[in-house]
Amino acid sequence: MGLLRMAARTAVVAGTATAVAGRVQRRQAAKWDAPEAPEAPEAQQYAQEAPEAEDDATAQLQNLATLHTQGVLTDEEFAAAKAKILGI
Numbered sequence: 001m002g003l004l005r006m007a008a009r010t011a012v013v014a015g016t017a018t019a020v021a022g023r024v025q026r027r028q029a030a031k032w033d034a035p036e037a038p039e040a041p042e043a044q045q046y047a048q049e050a051p052e053a054e055d056d057a058t059a060q061l062q063n064l065a066t067l068h069t070q071g072v073l074t075d076e077e078f079a080a081a082k083a084k085i086l087g088i
Helices: 002-033 039-054 057-070 075-086
Strands: none
Touching (some): 057 075
């Protein structure tokens, strides 16, 4: 009786693991196959803001500082962009 119970328990565990793995695989496949449309409006928003900031070096530096503090720019990228704006 104990051997039968152990075999049944193993079958249930293996079936559950297979079901969970299949669901994870389908969810990841759907995630990778999904179009990346939400990113496009954000890019357009930044593109529209960029011409206004190009006219004023102070605004550009403030924008760079914001990006740097948010972690978007590394220290080296920030220094290079700052030097380019300041003409150094």
